[in-house]
Every structure is written in structure tokens, then in C-alpha cells.
Amino acid sequence: MELIAEKKERRARVPAHIARGALLEVAVELFCCYGIDVVTMEQLAQASQLNKMSVYRLFGSRDALVLDCARWLREKEERHWVDALAAMHDSPAESICQLFRDLSRRMVRSDHAGRALSIISRYYGDAGHPVRLEFATHKAALRSLLLRVANDLRINDTEKLVDTLLLVWEGAVLNDSGSIESRRIAACLPEVAERILLWHAEEPRPQSR
Numbered sequence: 001m002e003l004i005a006e007k008k009e010r011r012a013r014v015p016a017h018i019a020r021g022a023l024l025e026v027a028v029e030l031f032c033c034y035g036i037d038v039v040t041m042e043q044l045a046q047a048s049q050l051n052k053m054s055v056y057r058l059f060g061s062r063d064a065l066v067l068d069c070a071r072w073l074r075e076k077e078e079r080h081w082v083d084a085l086a087a088m089h090d091s092p093a094e095s096i097c098q099l100f101r102d103l104s105r106r107m108v109r110s111d112h113a114g115r116a117l118s119i120i121s122r123y124y125g126d127a128g129h130p131v132r133l134e135f136a137t138h139k140a141a142l143r144s145l146l147l148r149v150a151n152d153l154r155i156n157d158t159e160k161l162v163d164t165l166l167l168v169w170e171g172a173v174l175n176d177s178g179s180i181e182s183r184r185i186a187a188c189l190p191e192v193a194e195r196i197l198l199w200h201a202e203e204p205r206p207q208s209r
Contacts, residue, residue, distance in 0.1 A: 100193035107186035
């Protein structure tokens with residue numbers, strides 16, 4: 001594999017205290033590029049400048065490594081959400097738009113953690129598999145975050161708004177392949193979020209009897 005050879009050549013030997021993070025980074029890249037079933041533990045060790053025993057000492061098993069990759073990606077992506085909302089706007093609607101603008105910018109990058117998490121989780125058909133559950137937890141975390149912000153909006157149905165935004169997010173992430181078409185969709189996300197917010201803001205309130 002050319003990518004493995006390239007990484008082996010360009011990476012300096014990884015110090016022990018950062019070996020775990022370096023291996024997770026390499027594993028995610030190789031898993032997404034070649035497939036989880038194709039990449040061996042020995043290839044992962046070579047690409048990260050570690051010996052195979054070091055890999056097993058760090059993660060215990062291949063399944064544990066894949067699960068840790070999913071968890072690492074989930075936490076990394078969720079930190080981006082928090083950072084995007086760190087400077088909270090006076091307007092909850094603007095805060096939500098800011099979240100989708102940040103997502104749009106990151107989706108066009110090759111290192112988008114959300115894309116990698118989606119790719120890895122889709123290797124497992126069982127919805128109850130621990131790796132699939134990481135994606136489910138990820139989705140639930142975004143829903144909770146959106147609800148927290150949207151609760152300050154004066155609209156009829158906050159949950160309906162959030163579920164609509166979540167549907168847009170999930171569709172974009174699950175279809176994010178890094179292609180030109182994916183980037184086109186990513187570029188539309190902020191405008192779509194704004195239109196959804198506007199639609200819910202203008203939705204007529206039920207008449208009281």
C-alpha cells in the first residue's frame with residue numbers, strides 16, 4: 001500500500017507518550033482509505049513507526065482499536081461543536097447557523113472527523129455493535145446540543161425544528177465521501193439551516209379555543 005509506505009518514510013519514530021494518539025490518527029486514515037478488513041495490525045504498526053507488540057499493548061485487540069478510533073473521532077468532532085458555540089451569540093438562531101457554518105467549512109477538509117466516524121461505523125451492519133453505538137451517541141449529543149440552544153427560540157415546536165436540522169446533518173454526514181458532490185452539499189448546509197429556522201419561525205401558531 002503506497003500510503004503506508006509513504007507514512008513509514010515521512011514519520012519520525014513516535015515517542016511513547018504520544019504513540020497512542022499517533023496510532024489512532026494513522027489507523028483512521030488507513031481504515032477509511034483501504035477498509036477495516038484490509039488493513040492489518042502489522043501494517044498499522046509499520047505506518048505509525050511502532051512494533052506490532054506495542055500496538056497490542058496499547059489497544060489489546062483489533063476490535064478494541066477500531067472502537068477506540070470511533071470514540072476518538074466522536075470526541076474530536078464534538079469538541080468542534082463546543083468550540084463553534086464558545087462565543088455564544090445573543091441570538092439562538094445565529095448560534096445554530098454558526099454551528100452549521102463551522103460544519104460546512106470542516107466537511108470540505110480531508111481530516112473531517114465526522115466523515116471518518118461515519119465511514120468506520122458503516123462497516124458494521126448490526127445497529128447494536130459498539131462502533132455503531134458510538135455514532136448513535138454522537139447523533140444524540142448533537143440533538144441535545146441543538147435542543148439546548150433552540151429552547152431559547154420562540155417557536156411552536158422546538159423538537160420538530162431540532163429533528164429537522166438533525167435529519168439534514170445526518171444526510172450530509174452519511175453521504176460525505178469527500179467528493180466534489182459532497183463538497184457542494186456541504187456548501188449548502190448553512191443556507192439550508194437558515195431556511196429551516198425561518199420556516200419554523202414563521203409557522204403559524206395553533207389557534208386557542
